[in-house]
Amino acid sequence: MGIYDxxxxxxIHVVHDGPREAPPLVLVHGSGVSGSSWGPVVPVLARRHHVVRVDLPGHGQSPPAASYDVPGQAAVLAAALDELALSSVTVAGHSSGGYIATALAEQRPDLVETLALISSGPSPDALLPQPAVLRALIAPPLGPLLWRVRSDAMLRRGVTAVCRRPVTVPDGLVDDVRGISYRTFRTVLRRNTEYIAERSVPTRLSALDVPVLVLFGAADPRWDPSSAHLYGTTANARVELLPDVGHFPMLEAPGDTGESLLAFMAAAGR
Structure with missing residues (x-):
C-alpha cells in the first residue's frame, strides 16, 4: 500500500497510508529521526489500518518549534489529530516517541484508545553507555564540529550503531536526519530526560486506563532490555521482547514488529 497523501x-508534516475508513494508527518517531524511520513496517500495518506518520517539530520536514518539552509536543500532535478529525486512535511511539505518545494519552484520554511503546526507556537509570559514534556526534566538544561535516556514511553509522541486525537505512531517513540542527537535537534529548526523570513511564502509565503494548529488542544497546520488566507493574501492559533485535525493531525486524502491533490492536478490538 503506497503513500497516498x-x-x-x-x-507538522503528516503522511497517510492505508484506507482512511480503517481504524487510525498514529506512528511517532524518536529523537533525531523522522516518520521515515517507520517506513519498512508501514506496508503490513496499512493493510488493516489508516496509518498516520508524523514528523515532530524540528524533525524531518517539520519546521523548528519554540519549545521541545514533551507535553508541548504532545499538545501539538493532539491539535493536528483534531484537525484531521481523528478519534479513538492507537498511538505507537518509538524510543522517545513513546514519551510523546504517553504524554498525549495523559492529556487526551478521550483521544487515545490504545498505546504502544517500542524501545522506550522507562527512566534515566535504564540508559546504557552509548556507542562511540553516537557519543562523538552528540557530546561536546566534538559534537558541534562533527555535526557540520556529517557524511551520509556517518549518518547511517549513527543509526546502525544501535542496531543488532544488519539493516538498510532508507535514503529518505538519511536526508531527514541531516536536516535536524545540533542545538535542536541536544534540546530534545534534555527535554526527554526531564520528562522521564520527573516521573517514570511505568508510573505514568499506571495512572492511565489504556491498554499498552511494550515492545523491546532483547539486544537493545541504548536502553537496558531488562528494564522492560518495569512495565510489567502496569495493570494493562503487555510486554514483549524480540530476540536478537536492537534499538530499531522497525528497521531490524519489520515483519515481527508489524505482527506484534497488529495482534495487540486486534486483541483490543482495533
Whole structure:
C-alpha cells in the first residue's frame, strides 16, 4: 500500500497510508529521526489500518518549534489529530516517541484508545553507555564540529550503531536526519530526560486506563532490555521482547514488529 497523501497539519508534516475508513494508527518517531524511520513496517500495518506518520517539530520536514518539552509536543500532535478529525486512535511511539505518545494519552484520554511503546526507556537509570559514534556526534566538544561535516556514511553509522541486525537505512531517513540542527537535537534529548526523570513511564502509565503494548529488542544497546520488566507493574501492559533485535525493531525486524502491533490492536478490538 503506497503513500497516498502527504501534507502539513497544524504546522507538522503528516503522511497517510492505508484506507482512511480503517481504524487510525498514529506512528511517532524518536529523537533525531523522522516518520521515515517507520517506513519498512508501514506496508503490513496499512493493510488493516489508516496509518498516520508524523514528523515532530524540528524533525524531518517539520519546521523548528519554540519549545521541545514533551507535553508541548504532545499538545501539538493532539491539535493536528483534531484537525484531521481523528478519534479513538492507537498511538505507537518509538524510543522517545513513546514519551510523546504517553504524554498525549495523559492529556487526551478521550483521544487515545490504545498505546504502544517500542524501545522506550522507562527512566534515566535504564540508559546504557552509548556507542562511540553516537557519543562523538552528540557530546561536546566534538559534537558541534562533527555535526557540520556529517557524511551520509556517518549518518547511517549513527543509526546502525544501535542496531543488532544488519539493516538498510532508507535514503529518505538519511536526508531527514541531516536536516535536524545540533542545538535542536541536544534540546530534545534534555527535554526527554526531564520528562522521564520527573516521573517514570511505568508510573505514568499506571495512572492511565489504556491498554499498552511494550515492545523491546532483547539486544537493545541504548536502553537496558531488562528494564522492560518495569512495565510489567502496569495493570494493562503487555510486554514483549524480540530476540536478537536492537534499538530499531522497525528497521531490524519489520515483519515481527508489524505482527506484534497488529495482534495487540486486534486483541483490543482495533
Amino acid at each position: 502527504s501534507t502539513y497539519v497544524h504546522g
